[in-house]
Structures are given as structure tokens and as C-alpha cells.
Amino acid sequence: MILLSPVAALGRATMAMVATLGRVSMFTAQTLRHMITPPYYPHELWHALIAIGWLSLPVVGMTAVFTGAALALQIYAGGARFSAEAVVPQIVAIGMTRELGPVLGGLMVAARVASSVAAEIGTMKVTEQIDALVTLSTNPMKYLTAPRVLAATLSVPILVAVGDAIGIMGGFLVGTSRLGFNEATYLKNTFDFLEVWDVGSGLVKGAVFGFLIALMGCYFGMNSGRGAQGVGAAVKAAVVASSVLILASNYLLTEAFFSS
Amino acid sequence: MIELQNVKKAFGSNAVLCGVDLSIAKGESMVIIGGSGTGKSVTLKSVLGLVTPDSGTILVDGKDATKGDRDAFLERFGMLFQGAALFDSMKVWENVAFRLLRGPRKKPRAEARAIAIEKLRRVGLRESVGDQFPAELSGGMQKRVGLARAIAADPEIIFFDEPTTGLDPIMAGVINDLIREIVVEMGVTAMTITHDMTSVRSIADKVAMLHEGVIKWTGTVAEMDATDDPYVQQFIHGRATGPIEAVR
Numbered sequence: 001m002i003l004l005s006p007v008a009a010l011g012r013a014t015m016a017m018v019a020t021l022g023r024v025s026m027f028t029a030q031t032l033r034h035m036i037t038p039p040y041y042p043h044e045l046w047h048a049l050i051a052i053g054w055l056s057l058p059v060v061g062m063t064a065v066f067t068g069a070a071l072a073l074q075i076y077a078g079g080a081r082f083s084a085e086a087v088v089p090q091i092v093a094i095g096m097t098r099e100l101g102p103v104l105g106g107l108m109v110a111a112r113v114a115s116s117v118a119a120e121i122g123t124m125k126v127t128e129q130i131d132a133l134v135t136l137s138t139n140p141m142k143y144l145t146a147p148r149v150l151a152a153t154l155s156v157p158i159l160v161a162v163g164d165a166i167g168i169m170g171g172f173l174v175g176t177s178r179l180g181f182n183e184a185t186y187l188k189n190t191f192d193f194l195e196v197w198d199v200g201s202g203l204v205k206g207a208v209f210g211f212l213i214a215l216m217g218c219y220f221g222m223n224s225g226r227g228a229q230g231v232g233a234a235v236k237a238a239v240v241a242s243s244v245l246i247l248a249s250n251y252l253l254t255e256a257f258f259s260s
Numbered sequence: 261m262i263e264l265q266n267v268k269k270a271f272g273s274n275a276v277l278c279g280v281d282l283s284i285a286k287g288e289s290m291v292i293i294g295g296s297g298t299g300k301s302v303t304l305k306s307v308l309g310l311v312t313p314d315s316g317t318i319l320v321d322g323k324d325a326t327k328g329d330r331d332a333f334l335e336r337f338g339m340l341f342q343g344a345a346l347f348d349s350m351k352v353w354e355n356v357a358f359r360l361l362r363g364p365r366k367k368p369r370a371e372a373r374a375i376a377i378e379k380l381r382r383v384g385l386r387e388s389v390g391d392q393f394p395a396e397l398s399g400g401m402q403k404r405v406g407l408a409r410a411i412a413a414d415p416e417i418i419f420f421d422e423p424t425t426g427l428d429p430i431m432a433g434v435i436n437d438l439i440r441e442i443v444v445e446m447g448v449t450a451m452t453i454t455h456d457m458t459s460v461r462s463i464a465d466k467v468a469m470l471h472e473g474v475i476k477w478t479g480t481v482a483e484m485d486a487t488d489d490p491y492v493q494q495f496i497h498g499r500a501t502g503p504i505e506a507v508r
């Protein structure tokens with residue numbers, strides 16, 4: 001019995017994980033269904049685009065500019081070890097567009113959006129606003145979840161594109177002001193080297209991350225426990241789950257896109 | 261019109277409803293009384309499908325309420341939640357007009373607003389309140405907005421969960437008259453939860469008392485005053501001692 005209990009505990013944990021996985025899959029399927037079937041709520045979608053996309057611009061921009069700048073310094077220092085300082089523009093560009101733009105941008109949006117979506121929907125759940133929606137013949141999945149997930153899926157790629165540009169600019173500023181690069185050469189090296197798929201793959205990642213962020217925010221909000229404590233736990237779970245999912249799916253997508 | 265048969269519901273180990281039987285005729289005003297925490301709100305929510313009973317049947321117009329098109333089913337209902345449950349992201353008038361701004365009963369915005377303002381007036385709120393946000397209102401005002409929202413789309417069946425709690429005596433009187441008026445003039449079927457005996461007397465056709473998970477007593481207001489049922493007696497006279505324990 002004593003020997004068996006760790007096994008039983010492991011079994012229970014596995015069962016719980018499988019159950020959660022099942023619930024999340026069901027939730028995802030429902031979300032997708034409600035995204036494509038009427039009625040649609042364009043007004044809600046518009047609000048979500050503003051809240052998730054537009055208002056995340058400053059955060060994503062700040063993240064990108066400092067990341068691009070630091071990246072330029074590191075590549076320069078690292079490249080100097082084998083006299084390859086000249087690759088700074090190319091590596092900054094590829095690093096930002098393929099990896100750092102989508103991943104860091106995604107993580108910042110996760111912190112900002114998964115938390116606020118989970119808190120908002122969780123509070124609505126706790127104060128019976130979700131029940132009230134149902135009694136007013138409005139499906140909360142359609143009215144709350146679908147517009148937010150759609151808005152995040154559409155707007156995070158755009159945020160990533162803006163982040164890419166700002167990150168490259170951060171590298172450019174450091175490269176030209178501190179590392180002695182010629183401005184025209186820096187830009188020429190960046191754009192001659194960069195391929196469409198470098199940027200494109202980052203945007204696809206952005207769409208996947210956006211989907212995951214809003215999905216987790218809505219899922220944990222809708223399943224929030226009772227009271228302020230329940231909402232707090234939902235917010236924490238939404239941020240943790242979306243961050244981990246971003247990193248894990250980033251690896252899988254990179255594997256799918258770039259491993260030969 | 262609404263019939264609950266042997267409805268049971270437990271939350272974990274907390275058995276709340278242990279076989280509720282209740283029937284409400286069309287156009288009747290049923291008031292549910294009973295101690296705090298006995299499951300009155302849960303009873304209303306089970307009819308609406310917000311809480312799924314563990315067993316038992318709920319019939320509305322002879323049809324199982326848990327089956328069929330939920331949206332069409334809920335179109336017929338209005339519900340005032342105990343905590344008002346107003347949408348805090350929307351203005352008061354948009355809350356009231358929620359049903360009139362989307363879905364099958366969608367009306368032009370100006371018209372929906374006019375109806376909302378009229379309903380707000382009926383619950384004793386000024387037009388200017390319509391442009392405020394729910395968080396800017398007092399508890400009693402929020403309650404009345406919730407009431408206006410419940411009646412806004414002229415539903416056939418309305419549930420009121422403690423409509424007069426938190427209101428001053430005059431406003432409580434206004435709300436009691438309003439509920440009576442809605443039932444008598446518009447033929448609405450109403451189910452009201454209240455702890456306020458004045459309210460019971462002014463709005464009830466019938467009274468049901470919920471205690472320990474079952475309907476302990478049911479009858480008209482006159483029967484309620486005449487009965488020697490010790491539970492009802494203790495409840496309507498508000499005695500601390502009697503068969504109903506004070507610690508629950």
C-alpha cells in the first residue's frame with residue numbers, strides 16, 4: 001500500500017491532466033465553432049481589437065526596441081571573438097523576425113491580455129454577469145470568448161510585425177551610434193539578407209500565440225472559482241498557461257518550419 | 261405553467277434541494293419564502309438551467325425545460341438576480357435595453373433607448389441615471405436597474421430574486437406595486453423570492469415555504485395568515501425560537 005501510493009498519486013495527477021486537456025480541447029472546439037457561426041457581435045470584436053491589439057502597441061514596442069538594441073551589442077561582442085562583427089545587421093534581423101519578435105512580444109501580450117481577459121471574465125462569472133447573459137439569450141462563448149480570441153489571433157501578428165520593425169530599428173540605432181556601422185550599409189545588409197519567410201514565419205507564430213493567449217484568458221476566466229480568490233487564481237493560471245504554451249508551441253513551430 | 265417535480269441538487273456534500281415539488285399556474289404570482297441559505301436562489305436558477313439539478317424534472321408548459329432550444333426558451337423569461345448582475349462595461353440604459361439591442365428582438369438604438377428610459381422611470385429612476393455606469397449607482401439603485409432589465413423585453417415569465425432588499429420602505433412599496441401591476445395587467449407569471457412580509461402580502465397569489473430542501477408549506481396569503489403550521493408561524497412573525505433553528 002505504502003509502495004503503491006506514489007504510483008496512485010502519479011495516476012491521479014495524470015488523470016487530472018488528461019481531464020483538463022479534454023476540457024480545454026472541448027473549449028477550443030466550441031470557441032472555433034462560435035467564431036464561424038452567427039450571430040456575430042462586431043461591436044464586441046471592435047472593442048477587443050482596441051483592447052488587445054491597439055493598446056498593446058506601447059508594451060510590444062518597448063520590448064522590441066530594447067531587445068533589438070541589446071541583441072546588437074551581444075552579437076557584436078560575440079562576433080568579435082571570431083572576427084565576425086560585420087554580421088550584426090543580419091543576425092539582429094533574423095533573430096528579431098524569427099524568434100525574439102514573436103516570442104517576447106507574445107509573452108508581453110500574454111502578461112497584459114491573458115491576465116486582463118481572465119480577470120474580466122472571471123469577475124463577470126463571480127458576479128453572476130455570465131448567468132445574466134445566458135438569461136438574456138446570449139451565449140457567453142459567442143459574446144465574450146469568440147470576439148476576444150478572434151481579435152487576438154488577428155492583432156498579435158500585426159503587433160509582431162511592428163515589433164520586428166522596431167526591434168531592427170533598436171539594433172540599427174545601437175549599431176550606427178555605438179558600434180560604428182555606416183547607416184546605409186546597415187540597412188542594406190539587413191534588407192538584402194532578410195527573406196520573406198523569416199518575417200512570415202514570425203507572423204504565423206504571432207497568430208498562434210494570439211489565439212492561445214486569448215483562449216487561456218477566456219478558459220480560466222469562464223472556469224473561475226468563487227470570490228476574489230477564485231478570480232486571482234484564474235488570472236495566475238491564465239498567465240502561466242499561456243506563457244508556457246507560447247514557449248512550447250514556439251519550439252514546435254520552429255521545428256516544423258526550419259528543421260530540415 | 262411551471263412545474264418542479266422532485267428536484268434535487270447537492271453541491272459536493274452540501275445537499276441543498278432534497279426533492280422540491282412546486283407548481284405555478286399561468287398568470288399566477290408565486291412567492292417563495294424561507295431562511296437564508298435554504299436554496300431559494302438555486303431553485304430559480306434550476307428552472308433557468310443556470311444550475312443543473314442532480315435529478316428530478318422541471319416542466320415549462322408541459323415540456324422538459326432542460327431539452328430543446330435554450331435561446332428560444334429563455335426569450336420568454338426575465339430574471340432579476342439577487343446581486344443585480346449588471347454588466348459593468350455598459351451604461352445603465354444599455355443594460356436595460358440589452359435584449360433590444362441585439363438578437364431577434366433588435367430595435368433601432370433610439371427606440372431601444374426610449375423603452376429603457378421608460379422602464380427605468382417605472383422603477384423610479386430618472387432619465388439621467390440611464391447614462392451612468394452601474395458602478396456609479398447605490399446598491400438599491402442597481403437592484404432597480406436589474407428589475408428594469410428583467411421587464412424590458414416584456415417577458416411572459418419573470419423571476420425576481422429579492423426585489424425589495426436594500427430599498428427604502430417607499431421605494432419597496434413602489435416596486436411591490438409594480439410587480440403586482442405587471443402580473444395583473446400583463447398576465448405575467450411571476451416567481452418572487454423575498455424575506456419582506458409586506459412584499460409577500462402585496463404581491464403573492466400563493467406562497468411557498470422552502471425549508472431543509474423541500475417545500476414545507478404552500479397556500480394563499482389568507483391561508484398563510486390562518487395556518488397554525490409552526491414553521492410558517494415562526495417565519496412570518498420573525499421569532500428567534502421555534503422549529504426552525506437560528507444557526508444554519
Ligand SMILES: Nc1ncnc2c1ncn2[C@@H]1O[C@H](COP(=O)(O)OP(=O)(O)OP(=O)(O)O)[C@@H](O)[C@H]1O
Pocket residue numbers: 271274276295296297298299300301302303342
Ligand atoms: N454555485 C454554487 N456552488 C456551491 N454551492 C452553492 C452554489 N450556489 C449555491 N450554493 C449553496 O447552496 C445553498 C443555497 O444557496 P442559495 O443562494 O440558493 O440560498 P438562498 O435561499 O437564496 O439564500 P438567501 O436568502 O441568503 O439568498 C448555500 O448553502 C450555498 O452555499
Ligand SMILES: [Mg+2]
Pocket residue numbers: 300301302342421
Ligand atoms: Mg438567494
